[in-house]
Amino acid sequence: MSAADAVGLRPDALPEGARVVLKVGSSSLTRPDGGLDLNRIDIISGLLAGMRRRGHDVVLVSSGAVAAGLVPLGLESRPGELRLLQAAASVGQGRLVSRWQTALSAYGAVTAQVLLTAQDVAVRSHYRTVRATFDTLLSMGAVPVVNENDAVATTEFNLGDNDHLAALVSHLVTADVLILFTDVDGMWTARPGTPGARPVRYVGGTGELAGVRVDGDAGALGTGGMATKVQAATIACASGTATIIADADDAPRLLGGRTIPADLGTWFAPTGPHRSSRRLWMAHASMPEGRVLVDAGAARAVTEGKKSLLLPGVVGVDGDFESGSVVEIVGPQRVLARGICRYAAAEIEEVLEARGRGAPAPGDHVAPVVHRDDLAELPRTAGD
Numbered sequence: 001m002s003a004a005d006a007v008g009l010r011p012d013a014l015p016e017g018a019r020v021v022l023k024v025g026s027s028s029l030t031r032p033d034g035g036l037d038l039n040r041i042d043i044i045s046g047l048l049a050g051m052r053r054r055g056h057d058v059v060l061v062s063s064g065a066v067a068a069g070l071v072p073l074g075l076e077s078r079p080g081e082l083r084l085l086q087a088a089a090s091v092g093q094g095r096l097v098s099r100w101q102t103a104l105s106a107y108g109a110v111t112a113q114v115l116l117t118a119q120d121v122a123v124r125s126h127y128r129t130v131r132a133t134f135d136t137l138l139s140m141g142a143v144p145v146v147n148e149n150d151a152v153a154t155t156e157f158n159l160g161d162n163d164h165l166a167a168l169v170s171h172l173v174t175a176d177v178l179i180l181f182t183d184v185d186g187m188w189t190a191r192p193g194t195p196g197a198r199p200v201r202y203v204g205g206t207g208e209l210a211g212v213r214v215d216g217d218a219g220a221l222g223t224g225g226m227a228t229k230v231q232a233a234t235i236a237c238a239s240g241t242a243t244i245i246a247d248a249d250d251a252p253r254l255l256g257g258r259t260i261p262a263d264l265g266t267w268f269a270p271t272g273p274h275r276s277s278r279r280l281w282m283a284h285a286s287m288p289e290g291r292v293l294v295d296a297g298a299a300r301a302v303t304e305g306k307k308s309l310l311l312p313g314v315v316g317v318d319g320d321f322e323s324g325s326v327v328e329i330v331g332p333q334r335v336l337a338r339g340i341c342r343y344a345a346a347e348i349e350e351v352l353e354a355r356g357r358g359a360p361a362p363g364d365h366v367a368p369v370v371h372r373d374d375l376a377e378l379p380r381t382a383g384d
C-alpha cells in the first residue's frame with residue numbers, strides 16, 4: 001500500500017483535549033497587493049477561539065513579519081540583504097501581532113506575543129525558561145502568537161524557518177498535533193501542477209516518503225517550500241506529535257467541526273512516543289560543538305542496539321570541544337544522533353593517535369564516549 005492510498009488509517013478527528021500548535025505561512029497571510037490578509041487572520045482567530053472552547057490548548061506560530069513590513073517601508077519585494085529583512089521584520093512584526101490581537105480579542109481570546117531566538121531553544125537554561133513561560137500562558141488561557149525574533153537574528157533566519165520553529169515549539173509545549181497551513185492542499189507526490197502529481201493523504205512513517213518529490217522552492221514571500229514542512233513533520237512525528245499539512249483556505253473545514261474530512265491535507269502519524277524534553281533539546285534544538293565519527297559496528301550499536309557509544313567504535317573527531325559538550329554522532333552513512341560527550345575532543349584524538357601507532361591508549365578510558373542516557377537518536381530523513 002502506498003502512502004497516498006492509506007487514507008483509511010487517518011484519524012477523523014483531533015484527539016479529545018489535544019494540545020495543538022498551528023503554523024500559518026507568509027503565503028497564506030498576505031494578499032496579492034502585499035498587505036496582510038485580514039480576512040484570513042479573522043477566520044483563523046475564530047477557529048482558534050472555537051478550538052479553545054472545545055478544550056484544546058492552542059499555540060499559533062505566525063510568519064508574515066517580513067511580508068507585513070515591505071509596503072510600509074516602500075520595498076517592492078522581499079529583499080535579499082539581511083539588514084533590510086530585519087528592518088522589514090521589525091516594522092511588520094508589530095503590525096502582524098496587532099492584527100492577531102484585534103481579531104483574537106473579538107472572539108474573546110487573550111493574545112500573548114512570544115518572539116524566540118536560536119539561543120532560546122539551543123541553550124538549555126533558556127529552553128527551560130521558555131517552556132515554563134508557555135506552560136504558564138496556556139494554563140492562564142492565553143493564545144501564544146510565536147515568531148522568530150527576526151530583528152536580532154544574525155543570519156537569515158537563525159532558526160532556519162518557521163516550519164522548523166513550529167516543530168521546536170511543538171516539543172517545547174509537548175503538543176499532540178502540529179498543523180502547518182500553507183497555500184497548497186498538503187504534500188503531493190510532486191509539486192502540484194507536475195503531470196501525474198497527486199495529493200498524499202496519509203504518511204505512516206518516513207519510509208513512505210521515498211517516492212515523493214518535495215522541493216525547497218518557496219513562493220515569492222515564503223521560505224523553504226514543501227521541503228521544510230516535511231522536515232518539520234518528520235521531527236515532530238519522531239517525538240509523538242502528529243502533523244497535518246493543509247491549505248489555509250481549508251481551515252474552516254479542517255478545524256471548524258469535530259471531525260476532520262479525509263480529503264483534506266496530508267496527515268503524518270507520530271513515529272515515536274513523546275520524548276523527554278532533554279532528549280528533544282539535544283536532538284533538534286541544541287547547537288552541536290563538534291562531531292564524533294563512528295564505524296558501522298558502533299553505528300549499529302547506537303541505533304539498533306540502543307547502546308552507549310564506546311571508544312573502540314570511534315574513528316575520528318571534528319571540532320575542538322570540551323567534555324560535556326553536545327556533539328553529533330556520525331556513522332558511515334548519516335548523522336545518527338546527538339549527545340553529551342564525556343571526553344574533550346583532544347582526549348579522543350590522543351586515544352586515536354595512540355591506536356594508530358599500535359600503542360596502549362593513554363589514561364583511563366572506561367567511561368562511554370556518550371552514555372545512552374545522554375544520547376538522542378535523530379530520525380532518518382527522506383534522503384537517508
Ligand SMILES: Nc1ncnc2c1ncn2[C@@H]1O[C@H](COP(=O)(O)OP(=O)(O)O)[C@@H](O)[C@H]1O
Binds near residue numbers: 186187212221224226
Ligand atoms: N511535493 C510537493 N507538494 C506540495 N507542494 C510542493 C511540493 N514541492 C514543492 N511544493 C511547493 O511548496 C510551496 C509551499 O511552500 P512555501 O511557499 O514556503 O509556503 P509557506 O509560506 O506557507 O511556508 C507550495 O506552494 C508548492 O508550490
Ligand SMILES: N[C@@H](CCC(=O)OP(=O)(O)O)C(=O)O
Binds near residue numbers: 027062157162218221
Ligand atoms: N519569521 C519570518 C518568517 C520566516 C518563514 O519561515 O516564513 P514562511 O515560509 O512563510 O513560514 C517572518 O515572520 O517573516
